[in-house]
Structure formats: structure tokens, C-alpha cells
Amino acid sequence: MSDLNYKVIIGLEIHVQLATQSKLFCACPNRFGDEPNSNVCPVCMGSPGTLPVMNKKAYEFAVRTAMAMNCEIARYTKWDRKSYYYPDLPKNYQISQYDLPLSQNGNIEITVAGEQKKIRIRRIHLEEDAGKLLHEGNVGFSQVDLNRTGTPLMEIVTEPDLSTPEEARVFGTELRTLVRTLGVSEANMQQGQMRLEPNINLVITKDGKQYKTPIAEVKNLGSLRALERACAYEIQRQLADWEKTGVTMETGFKSTRGWDEQTGTTVLQREKEEAEDYRYFPDPDLVPVVVEKDWLDAIRKSLPELPIARRARFQTQFCFSEKDATTLVEDRATADLFEQALSLGAPVKVLCNHFISFWAMHANQRGVSIAELGVSAPRMASLAKLVGDNKINNTTAAALAEKLLTCPDDPADIAQRENLMQVSDASSLEKILDEILIANAKAVEDARTPGKKQQKAFGFILGQVMQKTRGQANPQVVNQLLQKKLAEKN
Amino acid sequence: MSNEISEAQVRHVAKLSRLKLTDEQINLYTRQLGAILEYIKKLNELDTTGVEPMAHVAPLRNVLRDDIAGTGMGIDKVLQNAPDSDPPFFKVPRVLEDSSGA
Incomplete structure (x- = not known):
């Protein structure tokens, strides 16, 4: 043997x-x-x-x-x-x-x-x-x-x-x-x-x-x-x-x-x-x-982009992994939907992220393709744009995506109506931040002092702002504000 | 008589055609089929060098129709001439060894 x-x-x-x-x-x-x-x-x-x-x-x-x-x-x-x-x-x-x-x-x-x-x-x-x-x-x-x-x-x-x-x-x-x-x-x-x-x-x-x-x-x-x-x-x-x-x-x-x-x-x-x-x-x-040549030529002209080429393009052009590109291209309608949303102005990185995270998840849970979820390209594009324009964060986007499956409205309207828009307005965030800084003097002190507690205290204050705004504060804006405040009073 | 075809070949072809033949019939058909083959053999004498093989005798090409669906003729009519039916199905003796499927 x-x-x-x-x-x-x-x-x-x-x-x-x-x-x-x-x-x-x-x-x-x-x-x-x-x-x-x-x-x-x-x-x-x-x-x-x-x-x-x-x-x-x-x-x-x-x-x-x-x-x-x-x-x-x-x-x-x-x-x-x-x-x-x-x-x-x-x-x-x-x-x-x-x-x-x-x-x-x-x-x-x-x-x-x-x-x-x-x-x-x-x-x-x-x-x-x-x-x-x-x-x-x-x-x-x-x-x-x-x-x-x-x-x-x-x-x-x-x-x-x-x-x-x-x-x-x-x-x-x-x-x-x-x-x-x-x-x-x-x-x-x-x-x-x-x-x-x-x-x-x-x-x-x-x-x-x-x-x-x-x-x-x-x-x-x-x-x-x-x-x-x-x-x-x-x-x-x-x-x-x-x-x-x-x-x-x-x-x-x-x-x-x-x-x-x-x-x-x-x-x-x-x-x-x-x-x-x-x-x-x-x-x-x-x-x-x-079969006459004209007939063959007409058929050849009508051929769509083939999966192997499209998959390669999805990897190089949109930075999908090989596995994700394969899954997307497997269903032509889904790949078409992606490109349609893109042509409507959806930011490519955000849209990729939405497709491989929550859209794929909802499709898997229902045993259908993403194209069969019933969410149109304009609505997917609109959702991706809200994230791209910093009007909502990705957590809110995931929550909104779930609503889109049952509600025919545009995600921007739902976000507006349900008060989910991200707060990027510095003056209103500053007010909230000031309240938190007053209530947490110890953390403020730690955040100002170089050392191992500094990082943790900084994060704690940020967390407090997010909690107060129910996750809708724009983290970048709060970050900048907080850094400014800590530097000011020192 | 010719031996263009053997009894064994006739039995084989009969089996392929799902025909049950008696020994007398086998003997008769072997002789009759042999005579037909003998007659057709005459064509072998023709010199076909340089002649293209032909797939069809009609001088027609590309008889095609557009892909437009009509309707069936109706289940009653479909089953009307069936020896036996179990509407909406045809009813046939049980297919034992199921090797069907194209």
C-alpha cells in the first residue's frame, strides 16, 4: 500500500x-x-x-x-x-x-x-x-x-x-x-x-x-x-x-x-x-x-460583459475582495443594481460596504439575491449618500436599511422624519459637550494630563456625547471640539 | 439468399425497438431485411468521390419561427384520445426501472 x-x-x-x-x-x-x-x-x-x-x-x-x-x-x-x-x-x-x-x-x-x-x-x-x-x-x-x-x-x-x-x-x-x-x-x-x-x-x-x-x-x-x-x-x-x-x-x-x-x-x-x-x-x-455571418455578428454584439471580466473589474475598480466580487457577479441583476446605484452618485466605498455588510445579510436571511430584496437603486444610492455626506453614520444606515425593506420611502425622508440625522452642527454639539465637561471634572483632568489614563478619559467623554445624542453626533466634529476645549483651558 | 444481416442482429434490433418476436418471425424478417439490404447495396457501386454528404433532400434552410407563446389545446382535448387517464394526467403502466429523462 x-x-x-x-x-x-x-x-x-x-x-x-x-x-x-x-x-x-x-x-x-x-x-x-x-x-x-x-x-x-x-x-x-x-x-x-x-x-x-x-x-x-x-x-x-x-x-x-x-x-x-x-x-x-x-x-x-x-x-x-x-x-x-x-x-x-x-x-x-x-x-x-x-x-x-x-x-x-x-x-x-x-x-x-x-x-x-x-x-x-x-x-x-x-x-x-x-x-x-x-x-x-x-x-x-x-x-x-x-x-x-x-x-x-x-x-x-x-x-x-x-x-x-x-x-x-x-x-x-x-x-x-x-x-x-x-x-x-x-x-x-x-x-x-x-x-x-x-x-x-x-x-x-x-x-x-x-x-x-x-x-x-x-x-x-x-x-x-x-x-x-x-x-x-x-x-x-x-x-x-x-x-x-x-x-x-x-x-x-x-x-x-x-x-x-x-x-x-x-x-x-x-x-x-x-x-x-x-x-x-x-x-x-x-x-x-x-448560420450567416451577419446573424453571428448580431448575436456577438449583443453579448453582455461576461462574469470573468466583470469580476476582475469589480475587484480592481471597486476594491472588492475576490470572494465578494464573485458573490456579487454571480447574480447579474445584483451586479447591475450595484452599478446603477453607483451611477446615481453613491460613493463607491460606502456602497461597497453596504453591499457586503447589511444588504448581503438581509438577502442571505431571506434566501434571495440582493436584487430581489425590493430596494431600488435610487434608494440604495440615497442611503449611501447620506453616509458619504456625513448626515448619518453606518450604525444608523444599517438600521435604516432594515426599514427600507418594508417601507417604500426614501431613506433621507425616513431619517428626517424619525430624527436620525447626524448632528454635525458645531454650536449645538458644543452646548452638549460643555454640559458634559462640567459634570465630569475628573475625566477632564485626566484627559488633559499626559499618561496612561489620558486616552481612556478622552474616549469616555466622547462616549458620553454619543450617549446624550443617541448616537447621532458626528464623531469627527465632537473629536475636534473636544480637542479644542481641552487645549483652551490648559 | 444473402447474409447481409444475421438473426442475432435482427434480435438485437428487435430488442432495441421493444418488439417481442417469435423464432419464425425472426427467421422471416432476417430474410426480408437481408433482401432489402442486398437491393440497397446497389448504391455502393456509385462513385461518390468528391460528392458532399447530404443531411436533407429538401432544398430548404433555416425554417425558424419567432419565440411567441400560444396556449395549449386544453386538458380535456389532450386526454381525449388517451387509452387511459387520471385527469389531469395520462395514466400508463407503472414505469419500473426509471431511466427516463432526456
């Missing part, structure tokens, strides 16, 4: 539901959560005599994604039928792309523990999704809901370039941010809008010899955490299996496994001697797509 080490090889297959209004080949609504079978027509049901017509927007969404991942965009693509025998796709085939996908050979960059790594993308293609089968509580039968049948699905396949479960998770996060930024999918994983399938195996080196474990594919992971855990589990399982049986890629079979969230393990579903035989053939119902 002493001379054993191993390398982990992970490739990912990701399905992303596209946020189009209608389905891929018919005009039925592409919507989650509607009454079962309410968004269904003869095309969805595969009735004889129906013909599919390709959704242009879905095609453009896939091309947008492919461009953002530096893929080569095919000038000529076609559609193929893949045999499929479940009642959630009643045509008995899935329309997909086989040998001429709409894009190939791309890459995206991920950062793991400060290190950048390029992950190659093998291909991106379009296909139709299947409906839903429900079995729970039913004896002897299953229920079929075809609302999802025929909705547009983008399949992204990576090269096996990921070498740790963490890298797999980071890649998944990066991809989710990217498709959201591009506006091609909401990528809500709880609703199955982004589904992950890792292919994992190990290259074990023992006593100078190499052994490859059989590849396992884990199906349909519904969260990034499940992806990371499933990969980690597979590594340990494959290592233990190999130590026990010695079965390798050459002597064993590729397997398909399911993830059990409760036990945190993967469960064998299928083991196949031969490659799956889907009997692909060109779909005669759909004509090829030939």
Missing part, C-alpha cells in the same frame, strides 16, 4: 433549460409550475401528421452560450432522432443533435484556490426535454405530465479536465453564473433548470504500474453540493473497489449510478457491456440551419 497514488478524472455533462417563452418545436408555453398537461398540443404528443418548427430564440440562446465559452460555431447544423422509449416523450424519439452539433471546441476559465485553470468544452448542442413521470403513491401505474415535453434544453459536455470534486463544483457555479448573465436560463437548480452529470474515474499508480478504474456516470444531480459530494464519494468507492477486486476499465464495464442524498452514496443503476445504441438518424422533419 505504501507506493500507491491516484489521479482523479472528471468530465461533466450539463443540461440547461433555456428561458424561452415557447417550446423548442411548437408554440406551447415553456413554463414551470402550470397545471399538468395544460401546455400541450399535438406536436408535444407526437401525434401523426404534426411537424416541428424550430424556435429561433432557442437557437440564438445556445449560440450565445457557445460564444461566451469560446466555442467554434458551426456554420451548418442538422437535427437527429435519438431512440427513446418512455411515455414522457411520446414520439418514441428525442430530437437532438448527433454528428453536427451547433458548436464545439471551447473552454472556460475557473479559479480554484487562487489558481486559474482552463476547462475545455467538447460540444454544446440543443435538444428537446422530456416530460415528467410521477409514481408516488400510485399502485401499478404512473402519471404522465407532458408540460415539459419539447421544451428547449441545451447540453454542454466538457472534456475530462476536472481533477477534484471542488473543481467540479466551481465549474458548475461558473457555468450557472454565465448562463444567468447571458440571460439564457434562470438556472434554478431546485426546479431542475440545470442538471449535472459527472463522469468519474481514477488512474491509480501502484508499484510503478498504472490502472484505470471503470468510468461511472452519476445521473441527474440537482445541486452543486450534491455534485461535489457525489464526486468525492465516487473517488473513495472506486479506490476501495479496485483494492478489493482489481477490476479495471479493460476488465469491467462502464456504469450508470444514481445519487442518494440521504445516505450520501451513489447506487448502481446499470452496467453495460456495449455502448448505448440509440440508433441516431437525421430527422427528415427538420431542415438544416445555416
Whole structure:
């Protein structure tokens, strides 16, 4: 056992539901959560005599994604039928792309523990999704809901370039941010809008010899955490299996496994001697797509700033840490909100501070993004300006922020109304200070005498002023006044 | 008769197509499919050097529609021709090994 080490090889297959209004080949609504079978027509049901017509927007969404991942965009693509025998796709085939996908050979960059790594993308293609089968509580039968049948699905396949479960998770996060930024999918994983399938195996080196474990594919992971855990589990399982049986890629079979969230393990579903035989053939119902340069140029022009560039800009331009920049940019609407507030005159340092402190906290507590808190850019900007202009301090700002979540007013109005404005007016502060100085002669004495008590006494007097003004005194003004007073009478 | 296709291949294809065939049928279809393949084989005699592969016979390209959602046809109509239903669902024999999902 002493001379054993191993390398982990992970490739990912990701399905992303596209946020189009209608389905891929018919005009039925592409919507989650509607009454079962309410968004269904003869095309969805595969009735004889129906013909599919390709959704242009879905095609453009896939091309947008492919461009953002530096893929080569095919000038000529076609559609193929893949045999499929479940009642959630009643045509008995899935329309997909086989040998001429709409894009190939791309890459995206991920950062793991400060290190950048390029992950190659093998291909991106379009296909139709299947409906839903429900079995729970039913004896002897299953229920079929075809609302999802025929909705547009983008399949992204990576090269096996990921070498740790963490890298797999980071890649998944990066991809989710990217498709959201591009506006091609909401990528809500709880609703199955982004589904992950890792292919994992190990290259074990023992006593100078190499052994490859059989590849396992884990199906349909519904969260990034499940992806990371499933990969980690597979590594340990494959290592233990190999130590026990010695079965390798050459002597064993590729397997398909399911993830059990409760036990945190993967469960064998299928083991196949031969490659799956889907009997692909060109779909005669759909004509090829030939992409003209003008069309591609128009799509390329419409691409927004990509997350990787925006994140770098948020770090250099606004001094966010890498972690905070990543969190902000993860949700395009939140990053847009920040820049909007900034353009309305919010001081950048104060606004950054508000975003990473209380806005992030309120968003986390509610399980939403900062953009979904319902506080508009003008109101966020107004709050930041109050701090920037020394009209309120950050403690008051945090208290005001909480009020903004439920009250639609401008923060300046609330601060005025509730008497929260910071007192910077020297004459009124001087009056309060004088009273305190008279009442605390001992502290005043200490504050004037150089020594170890001086600092403490100074702080004590400041504290008294803050207490008297309920935290609204401008600390800088009080500080200056106090220094002046102490010097005067000496 | 030709041996363009073997009985084993016919059994395999039948299995993939979820068809249950008798031995007589296997034998019959092997001969019939073999004859079809034999006939089609004639095309192999053509010299296709320099001819681009063709994905579709129709001289059409880019038949695309705008992304505008309409409405479904209504659950009653959707289920009308179903062999069995449990409204608003279709009802099918229980899918045992669930490897569905596109």
C-alpha cells in the first residue's frame, strides 16, 4: 500500500433549460409550475401528421452560450432522432443533435484556490426535454405530465479536465453564473433548470504500474453540493473497489449510478457491456440551419460583459475582495443594481460596504439575491449618500436599511422624519459637550494630563456625547471640539 | 439468399425497438431485411468521390419561427384520445426501472 497514488478524472455533462417563452418545436408555453398537461398540443404528443418548427430564440440562446465559452460555431447544423422509449416523450424519439452539433471546441476559465485553470468544452448542442413521470403513491401505474415535453434544453459536455470534486463544483457555479448573465436560463437548480452529470474515474499508480478504474456516470444531480459530494464519494468507492477486486476499465464495464442524498452514496443503476445504441438518424422533419455571418455578428454584439471580466473589474475598480466580487457577479441583476446605484452618485466605498455588510445579510436571511430584496437603486444610492455626506453614520444606515425593506420611502425622508440625522452642527454639539465637561471634572483632568489614563478619559467623554445624542453626533466634529476645549483651558 | 444481416442482429434490433418476436418471425424478417439490404447495396457501386454528404433532400434552410407563446389545446382535448387517464394526467403502466429523462 505504501507506493500507491491516484489521479482523479472528471468530465461533466450539463443540461440547461433555456428561458424561452415557447417550446423548442411548437408554440406551447415553456413554463414551470402550470397545471399538468395544460401546455400541450399535438406536436408535444407526437401525434401523426404534426411537424416541428424550430424556435429561433432557442437557437440564438445556445449560440450565445457557445460564444461566451469560446466555442467554434458551426456554420451548418442538422437535427437527429435519438431512440427513446418512455411515455414522457411520446414520439418514441428525442430530437437532438448527433454528428453536427451547433458548436464545439471551447473552454472556460475557473479559479480554484487562487489558481486559474482552463476547462475545455467538447460540444454544446440543443435538444428537446422530456416530460415528467410521477409514481408516488400510485399502485401499478404512473402519471404522465407532458408540460415539459419539447421544451428547449441545451447540453454542454466538457472534456475530462476536472481533477477534484471542488473543481467540479466551481465549474458548475461558473457555468450557472454565465448562463444567468447571458440571460439564457434562470438556472434554478431546485426546479431542475440545470442538471449535472459527472463522469468519474481514477488512474491509480501502484508499484510503478498504472490502472484505470471503470468510468461511472452519476445521473441527474440537482445541486452543486450534491455534485461535489457525489464526486468525492465516487473517488473513495472506486479506490476501495479496485483494492478489493482489481477490476479495471479493460476488465469491467462502464456504469450508470444514481445519487442518494440521504445516505450520501451513489447506487448502481446499470452496467453495460456495449455502448448505448440509440440508433441516431437525421430527422427528415427538420431542415438544416445555416448560420450567416451577419446573424453571428448580431448575436456577438449583443453579448453582455461576461462574469470573468466583470469580476476582475469589480475587484480592481471597486476594491472588492475576490470572494465578494464573485458573490456579487454571480447574480447579474445584483451586479447591475450595484452599478446603477453607483451611477446615481453613491460613493463607491460606502456602497461597497453596504453591499457586503447589511444588504448581503438581509438577502442571505431571506434566501434571495440582493436584487430581489425590493430596494431600488435610487434608494440604495440615497442611503449611501447620506453616509458619504456625513448626515448619518453606518450604525444608523444599517438600521435604516432594515426599514427600507418594508417601507417604500426614501431613506433621507425616513431619517428626517424619525430624527436620525447626524448632528454635525458645531454650536449645538458644543452646548452638549460643555454640559458634559462640567459634570465630569475628573475625566477632564485626566484627559488633559499626559499618561496612561489620558486616552481612556478622552474616549469616555466622547462616549458620553454619543450617549446624550443617541448616537447621532458626528464623531469627527465632537473629536475636534473636544480637542479644542481641552487645549483652551490648559 | 444473402447474409447481409444475421438473426442475432435482427434480435438485437428487435430488442432495441421493444418488439417481442417469435423464432419464425425472426427467421422471416432476417430474410426480408437481408433482401432489402442486398437491393440497397446497389448504391455502393456509385462513385461518390468528391460528392458532399447530404443531411436533407429538401432544398430548404433555416425554417425558424419567432419565440411567441400560444396556449395549449386544453386538458380535456389532450386526454381525449388517451387509452387511459387520471385527469389531469395520462395514466400508463407503472414505469419500473426509471431511466427516463432526456
